[in-house]
Amino acid sequence: MRSPDLTDRILPPAVIAIMLAALYLVFVRVPTDAFQGPVQRIFYVHMAMWLSTFTAFAIVGVASLLYLVKRTPHWDHLGRAAAELGLLFCTLGLATGSIWAKPIWNTWWTWDPRLTLTLILWMIYAAYLLLRSLANEPQQGATLAAILGVSGVVDLYLINRAVYWWRSIHPAVIVDRQGGTGLADPLMRATLIVTMLAFFLVFLWLLRLRLRAARLQDAVDDLRAELA
Amino acid sequence: MLAILLKDLRIELRTKETLAALLLLGLLILVVLSFAFDPMSPLREAAAPGVLWVAVVFAGTLGMNRSLLRERDNDCLQGLLLAPVDRGAIFLAKALANFLFMAAAQVVLVPLFVFFFNLPLVTTVTRLAPVVLLGLLGFAAVGTMFAAVSLRTRAREVMLPLLMLPLAAPLIIAGIQASTALLAGAPLAAVAHWLNLLAAFDAVFLVVGWLAFEYVVEE
Numbered sequence: 001m002r003s004p005d006l007t008d009r010i011l012p013p014a015v016i017a018i019m020l021a022a023l024y025l026v027f028v029r030v031p032t033d034a035f036q037g038p039v040q041r042i043f044y045v046h047m048a049m050w051l052s053t054f055t056a057f058a059i060v061g062v063a064s065l066l067y068l069v070k071r072t073p074h075w076d077h078l079g080r081a082a083a084e085l086g087l088l089f090c091t092l093g094l095a096t097g098s099i100w101a102k103p104i105w106n107t108w109w110t111w112d113p114r115l116t117l118t119l120i121l122w123m124i125y126a127a128y129l130l131l132r133s134l135a136n137e138p139q140q141g142a143t144l145a146a147i148l149g150v151s152g153v154v155d156l157y158l159i160n161r162a163v164y165w166w167r168s169i170h171p172a173v174i175v176d177r178q179g180g181t182g183l184a185d186p187l188m189r190a191t192l193i194v195t196m197l198a199f200f201l202v203f204l205w206l207l208r209l210r211l212r213a214a215r216l217q218d219a220v221d222d223l224r225a226e227l228a
Numbered sequence: 229m230l231a232i233l234l235k236d237l238r239i240e241l242r243t244k245e246t247l248a249a250l251l252l253l254g255l256l257i258l259v260v261l262s263f264a265f266d267p268m269s270p271l272r273e274a275a276a277p278g279v280l281w282v283a284v285v286f287a288g289t290l291g292m293n294r295s296l297l298r299e300r301d302n303d304c305l306q307g308l309l310l311a312p313v314d315r316g317a318i319f320l321a322k323a324l325a326n327f328l329f330m331a332a333a334q335v336v337l338v339p340l341f342v343f344f345f346n347l348p349l350v351t352t353v354t355r356l357a358p359v360v361l362l363g364l365l366g367f368a369a370v371g372t373m374f375a376a377v378s379l380r381t382r383a384r385e386v387m388l389p390l391l392m393l394p395l396a397a398p399l400i401i402a403g404i405q406a407s408t409a410l411l412a413g414a415p416l417a418a419v420a421h422w423l424n425l426l427a428a429f430d431a432v433f434l435v436v437g438w439l440a441f442e443y444v445v446e447e
Contacts, residue, residue: 068440068443120394120397123393123394124394124395127390127391127394130387130390131377131381131387131391134381134382134383134387135380135381135382136380136381136382140380141381143443143444143446144377144380144381144444146443147373147377147440147443147444148374148377148391150436150440151370151373151395151433151436151440152395154432154436155395155398155432158398158425158428158429158432159397159398161398161425162397162398162401162402162425163397163398163401165401165405165421165422165425166401166405
């Protein structure tokens with residue numbers, strides 16, 4: 001809890017300002033994609049989700065390991081907060097991706113390696129949160145979830161290899177994987193960067209809020225235990 | 229460690245309940261999944277390895293739940309933990325016992341699979357053996373660890389597959405893909421990358437389980 005006031009004073013207005021700028025760029029300023037039309041605009045938001053998602057899941061892995069080693073509640077709170085937010089951003093990323101894929105790829109879903117990998121990750125971290133809420137005791141749930149968090153990261157490389165080999169053997173449903181990445185206009189690249197930054201700051205802000213909520217919850221529990 | 233392994237094997241030999249359950253459930257899944265495919269369709273042959281692996285995975289999940297539940301009744305786990313052995317050794321013994329049970333079930337299940345899908349017996353068995361054994365070892369490792377985890381939760385029967393199956397995704401993909409290629413007549417070298425992946429999975433989760441089991445069982 002080092003100087004929370006300063007960051008708390010700067011972060012929210014910064015998030016709001018940059019988010020408004022991102023919305024302006026995405027919906028008004030950036031030129032419409034020549035091939036894909038207006039639907040391409042969701043791509044900026046879609047990409048922005050992944051930065052936060054993968055940062056969040058990386059934080060879960062590191063926090064889980066540190067919790068198992070150090071056993072301080074701070075790492076547990078961090079892992080939990082990051083898992084919740086990672087799942088949120090991952091869900092939004094999958095949803096925006098599907099909305100984009102339907103007109104462009106003509107299907108909501110393909111078993112593309114990246115999609116498969118993301119879906120498996122989604123399931124692992126959904127199980128992570130479920131495990132916490134279903135554990136017999138919260139203390140135990142934290143340890144068990146940390147084990148799952150570490151296992152998830154360790155497994156990541158294997159899942160990655162498996163889904164890539166799997167799809168390279170089968171014929172791809174959609175051959176054209178070009179769409180969406182060819183950002184011709186420099187303004188498109190700028191929009192992407194600003195949008196990613198905006199959502200990443202939202203992620204950091206929510207992470208701070210969630211951490212504070214967890215700390216307060218702990219304090220309440222302690223007080224309640226004292227009174228009882 | 230050997231003592232725990234022998235204890236589990238002895239219990240099983242006397243009751244035969246895990247093995248019987250594994251076998252019947254495996255058979256049931258083979259049959260139920262066969263309903264999903266038109267018996268005349270070539271699709272059925274293509275789906276055969278998938279059916280076998282689904283049977284292995286779901287029967288195995290239930291078997292591993294049982295193996296750890298048995299330790300909970302009468303506080304046997306407590307006794308095991310009080311014994312002067314490394315927690316990692318308990319994990320390895322349990323995982324090995326689960327591996328042996330599942331392998332024993334396969335001795336019957338794979339011929340049944342051959343029978344239902346009208347495959348050549350000897351070539352199918354010899355070709356699938358390395359894939360199935362490597363797959364079962366990794367499955368036993370990850371399953372034993374998360375069976376112990378789910379033991380500590382409410383709704384534990386549901387928790388085990390939820391925790392384990394996403395993590396086991398590479399194992400399931402590798403197992404099915406390698407089996408499909410081998411049954412289609414590919415040489416063993418053609419599936420070497422899948423076998424490597426299975427071996428890597430086995431190694432990773434045996435080590436993770438061995439290291440993490442201490443945290444799982446602590447009070």
